[in-house]
Amino acid sequence: xxxxxxxxxxxxxxxxxxxxxxxxxxLADRGGFESLSMRKLGDKLGVEAMSLYNHVRxxxxxxxxxxxxxxxxxxxxxxxxxxxxxxxxxxxxVRQVLTRHPWAxxxxxxxxxxxxxxxxxxxxxxxxxRSAGFSVEMAAHAYSILDGYIYGFTLTELALPFRxxxxxxxxxxxxxxxxxxxxxxxxxxxxVDRAMKPGYNYGDEFEYGLDLILDGIERAYAH
Amino acid sequence: xxxxxxxxxxxxxxxxxxxxxxxxxxLADRGGFESLSMRKLGDKLGVEAMSLYNHVRxxxxxxxxxxxxxxxxxxxxxxxxxxxxxxxxxxxxVRQVLTRHPWAxxxxxxxxxxxxxxxxxxxxxxxxxRSAGFSVEMAAHAYSILDGYIYGFTLTELALPFRxxxxxxxxxxxxxxxxxxxxxxxxxxxxVDRAMKPGYNYGDEFEYGLDLILDGIERAYAH
DNA sequence: ACCTGAACACCGTTCAAGT
DNA sequence: ACCTGAACACCGTTCAAGT
Numbered sequence: 001x002x003x004x005x006x007x008x009x010x011x012x013x014x015x016x017x018x019x020x021x022x023x024x025x026x027l028a029d030r031g032g033f034e035s036l037s038m039r040k041l042g043d044k045l046g047v048e049a050m051s052l053y054n055h056v057r058x059x060x061x062x063x064x065x066x067x068x069x070x071x072x073x074x075x076x077x078x079x080x081x082x083x084x085x086x087x088x089x090x091x092x093x094v095r096q097v098l099t100r101h102p103w104a105x106x107x108x109x110x111x112x113x114x115x116x117x118x119x120x121x122x123x124x125x126x127x128x129x130r131s132a133g134f135s136v137e138m139a140a141h142a143y144s145i146l147d148g149y150i151y152g153f154t155l156t157e158l159a160l161p162f163r164x165x166x167x168x169x170x171x172x173x174x175x176x177x178x179x180x181x182x183x184x185x186x187x188x189x190x191x192v193d194r195a196m197k198p199g200y201n202y203g204d205e206f207e208y209g210l211d212l213i214l215d216g217i218e219r220a221y222a223h
Numbered sequence: 224x225x226x227x228x229x230x231x232x233x234x235x236x237x238x239x240x241x242x243x244x245x246x247x248x249x250l251a252d253r254g255g256f257e258s259l260s261m262r263k264l265g266d267k268l269g270v271e272a273m274s275l276y277n278h279v280r281x282x283x284x285x286x287x288x289x290x291x292x293x294x295x296x297x298x299x300x301x302x303x304x305x306x307x308x309x310x311x312x313x314x315x316x317v318r319q320v321l322t323r324h325p326w327a328x329x330x331x332x333x334x335x336x337x338x339x340x341x342x343x344x345x346x347x348x349x350x351x352x353r354s355a356g357f358s359v360e361m362a363a364h365a366y367s368i369l370d371g372y373i374y375g376f377t378l379t380e381l382a383l384p385f386r387x388x389x390x391x392x393x394x395x396x397x398x399x400x401x402x403x404x405x406x407x408x409x410x411x412x413x414x415v416d417r418a419m420k421p422g423y424n425y426g427d428e429f430e431y432g433l434d435l436i437l438d439g440i441e442r443a444y445a446h
Numbered sequence: 447a448c449c450t451g452a453a454c455a456c457c458g459t460t461c462a463a464g465t
Numbered sequence: 466a467c468c469t470g471a472a473c474a475c476c477g478t479t480c481a482a483g484t
Contacts, residue, residue, distance in 0.1 A: 015448080015449090037475085037476065037477080038476080038477060038478085039475085039476075039477085047449075047450095048449070048450055048451080049477085049478090050449075050450065050451085050478080050479090050480095051448075051449050051450075053477095053478075053479090054447080054448055054449075055448095058477075058478075059477065059478090106329040106378070109378060109379045109382050109383075110378065110381070110382030111382070112382070119401070119406075119407050119410060120407070122407075122410060123406075123407040123408070123409045123410045124409075126409035126410065126412075126413060127408070127409045130409055130412075136412060136413060136416045136417060137417070139409075139413070140413060140417055140428065141428065141431055141432070141435075144376070144379075144425075144428040144431075144432060145372065145376075145428075145431070145432035145435060145436070147375065147379055148371075148372050148375035148376030148378075148379055148432060149368065149371050149372045149375055150375065151375040151378060151379065152370065152371035152372055152373065152374040152375020152376065152378065153367070153368075153371030153375065155329070155332060155333065155371075155374060155375065155378070156332040156367075156370055156371055156374065158333070159332050159333030159334070159335070160332075178342070183342075183346075184342050184343070184345075184346040185346070185350070186346045186347075186349035186350045186353055186362075187342060187345060187346045187349065189349075189353075189359060190349060190359060190362070190363060193359045194359060194360070194363055202367075205363070205364065205367040205368075208364055208367075208368070209364070209367060209368035209371060212364075212368060212436070212439040212440070212443065213368070213435070213436065213439065215439055215442075216435040216436065216438055216439045217435070219438075220435065238467080238468090260456085260457065260458080261457080261458060261459085262456085262457075262458085270468075270469095271468070271469055271470085272458085272459090273459080273460090273461095273468075273469065273470085274467075274468050274469075276458095276459075276460090277466080277467055277468075278467095281458075281459075282458065282459090
């Protein structure tokens with residue numbers, strides 16, 4: 001009986017760093033970053049918050065771990081493929097993963113103690129460029145501009161009040177009457193000409209910019 | 224006497240939304256975003272935290288206000304100038320302002336209730352492009368890619384463990400021994416060839432990428 | 447070795463009470 | 466009209482005590 005209860009508790013608990021990270025990620029995915037607290041996370045795992053501290057040093061350490069799990073979900077640039085297609089696929093994978101884990105966006109590049117998946121990812125990207133013949137300098141340029149764009153675009157995109165045509169109506173109460181007054185003619189024009197059109201999806205801008213950047217890198221690489 | 228005390232209190236307090244926003248910004252500039260609490264802010268202003276709620280709706284509203292102050296510090300794209308130079312100057316101004324207020328970086332494009340300075344800024348950028356002859360569509364492309372890059376680059380830059388050559392030594396304890404093991408050969412190469420060189424400054428990458436993007440926009444605009 | 451209860455030093459925010 | 470004290474419902478984290 002006592003043994004059974006102990007086994008049941010063990011089965012239910014079986015706490016581990018990995019299980020904690022997974023639960024924390026799903027909590028943040030579902031409820032947003034600000035809804036992730038050690039206490040709620042403990043609840044979800046059927047345990048007191050204090051038990052978590054046996055497996056993670058503190059919340060910062062847990063965030064580091066969560067970010068590294070997210071990094072591990074990103075496809076590495078495929079080998080045996082021209083650098084441009086490899087960079088393209090990898091960029092799209094980053095954006096996909098960040099869309100799945102919006103809370104991670106601001107954290108990915110701002111952890112000062114990068115984990116192994118993070119380092120492996122960055123190493124693979126540089127490796128892909130270097131083995132395509134990029135100089136160290138040119139690889140640094142390409143890397144910097146691509147990652148800046150990918151993270152910045154996704155950040156803007158996730159925050160945008162209107163991403164799909166339907167959203168424009170929702171936000172109307174807030175801003176639209178100020179548009180009507182003619183205070184912001186170019187924003188109003190943009191809203192009417194583009195954001196309110198049926199097929200509009202801000203996400204489509206991503207690949208346009210990505211290709212423009214890849215064009216630029218290709219040109220700089222060639223000469 | 225009673226009058227004098229009242230006047231003294233009034234002089235010291237003279238609380239207003241603007242004074243609150245300025246104090247909040249300087250607190251965040253100095254101590255980082257996480258050090259900004261309503262209670263500490265009240266302390267700094269010689270007032271109880273609860274008094275702040277007479278001038279801001281809540282902390283979110285205060286953040287909205289702070290972000291709009293930051294927007295107001297950014298130079299609008301100058302008129303009477305070719306679009307390319309105007310975009311270039313404005314991009315550099317954004318980065319300068321964000322360097323002054325690092326805590327604002329993740330917040331600038333992620334507030335769902337943009338303030339007047341924000342709207343004015345975005346309207347001016349679009350206006351600059353439109354009056355240079357950009358179509359609405361092309362202006363949207365240019366805008367999206369530039370802002371994505373500017374915010375993403377700055378986000379990455381502010382978080383980077385080594386931004387100046389001296390920093391590399393500091394971070395050595397953390398990552399360098401993993402480099403030595405040869406696990407991340409391309410990161411190691413990059414660190415040795417670039418990040419540890421005397422003149423190295425990651426910030427220099429910014430204008431390289433900016434010009435590459437402006438080249439791309441110019442080319443797309445021309446044909 | 448792992449989990450817990452109680453405690454500490456914080457948060458944002460509401461509300462009735464003061465002036 | 467503005468400020469305050471007390472209170473509420475939360476936080477992250479430490480530590481001694483349990484098993």
